Amino acid sequence: QGLLVQSGAEVKKPGASVKVSCKASGYTFTRYGVSWVRQAPGQGLEWLGWIAIYNFKTNYAQKVQGRVTMTADTSTNIAYMELGSLTSDDTAVYYCARTFEYYWYFDLWGRGTQITVSS
Amino acid sequence: QSVLTQPPSVSAAPGQRVTISCSGSSSNIGHNYVSWYQHLPGTAPKLLIYEDNVRPSGIPDRFSGSKSGTSATLGITGLQTGDEADYYCGAWDSNLSAGVFGGGTKVTVL
Numbered sequence: 001q002g003l004l005v006q007s008g009a010e011v012k013k014p015g016a017s018v019k020v021s022c023k024a025s026g027y028t029f030t031r032y033g034v035s036w037v038r039q040a041p042g043q044g045l046e047w048l049g050w051i052a053i054y055n056f057k058t059n060y061a062q063k064v065q066g067r068v069t070m071t072a073d074t075s076t077n078i079a080y081m082e083l084g085s086l087t088s089d090d091t092a093v094y095y096c097a098r099t100f101e102y103y104w105y106f107d108l109w110g111r112g113t114q115i116t117v118s119s
Numbered sequence: 120q121s122v123l124t125q126p127p128s129v130s131a132a133p134g135q136r137v138t139i140s141c142s143g144s145s146s147n148i149g150h151n152y153v154s155w156y157q158h159l160p161g162t163a164p165k166l167l168i169y170e171d172n173v174r175p176s177g178i179p180d181r182f183s184g185s186k187s188g189t190s191a192t193l194g195i196t197g198l199q200t201g202d203e204a205d206y207y208c209g210a211w212d213s214n215l216s217a218g219v220f221g222g223g224t225k226v227t228v229l
Contacts, residue, residue, distance in 0.1 A: 035218060037164075044121065044223035045156070045164065045207050061217050095163060103170050104211040104218065105154035109163035 002027040004096055004110035011116045017084040020113050022096030024077045027108075030054045033099035034079040035106055036070060038092040046092075050099050051079060086117045122147060123208050123221035130227040135198050139224045141191040141208035147219055151211045153191040155184055158205045158223075167206075168193065200228050 007021040022034060035050035049060035051070040058070050064083065072079045079096060094113045097106035124142040131137045141153065155168040166175055168184035171191065183194040191208055208221040 037220075039158075044205070045158065045209075045220045047209075047218035047220060050218065059216050059218075062215070097164075100169075103152045103154075105152070105166060105169035105209070106156070106164070107166045107169070107175060109165075111163050 002098065002108045004098065004108055006094075006096060006110040006113045009114040009116070011118060012086050014087055014117055014119055016086050016117075017082060018086060018115055019080055019082040020094050020096075020115070022079045022081075022110050024079070024098070027098070029072075029077040030074060033101050034070075034072065035097045035099040036068075036081045037095045037097055037106070039095075039112075040089070040092040043092075048081070048083075048094075052101060053079070083115075086115075088117050091115065091117050121222040122212060122215070122219040123210065125206075125208060125221035125224045127222070128225045128227065130229055131198050132229045133198055133200065136194065136196045137198060137226060138195075139193040139206050139208075139226070141193070141221050143189050143191075143210060143219075145189060146214035147189075147210040147212040148186065148191055149189040150213060153184065153186055154209045155182075155191075155193045156207045156209065157202075158207060164207070195226070198226075198228055202226055203228050 005023045033052045036048040051058045069082045096110040098108035129137045156164040158164040171186040172184040205223045212219045
């Protein structure tokens with residue numbers, strides 16, 4: 001069925017960057033995409049973007065466009081999300097999710113990575 | 120302000136039925152598939168419905184999805200205390216070239 005294991009929690013200063021990893025196992029990595037979704041305290045789910053692993057095509061949410069980069073390494077089955085110019089508004093739990101492009105749904109999720117931005 | 124609109128909360132007694140609406144537009148729900156997710160605090164979201172009305176294996180048939188025009192609905196019958204959670208609809212928005220979620224609906228079992 002598959003498993004997504006995310007990197008651990010991080011605390012960052014405003015203006016810094018953070019890179020979160022998501023290691024996939026138990027399925028063919030290149031057959032799906034990986035989306036990144038976050039939930040800020042007291043807020044709902046927010047889609048940040050995705051990468052199609054088979055051709056590395058990306059789409060990013062307008063809100064983080066220019067600050068976010070999503071990549072993937074097919075030799076290690078790891079997807080990455082790097083977010084720069086961090087502010088306190090970026091404090092959230094960040095999830096990676098296996099993405100089925102054609103029907104657009106997320107059927108496998110990581111457990112989340114807490115990113116805290118604080119001076 | 121979410122692209123997809125959901126009611127903030129719904130509630131019902133155990134055993135009863137609730138429905139959660141998700142309103143969008145022609146660029147998302149109107150021309151693309153809708154999915155639904157259950158999210159309990161501190162856990163990963165869980166896929167409940169995809170392709171508008173298909174349940175993944177392991178999801179009980181108490182959960183159902185439907186779509187008409189630019190709106191979708193999640194139904195939960197035989198409500199249980201374990202169903203207390205936040206529920207989100209999601210879709211692709213062709214104009215934005217982005218995935219979008221509803222603002223989420225909190226289900227309370229009275």
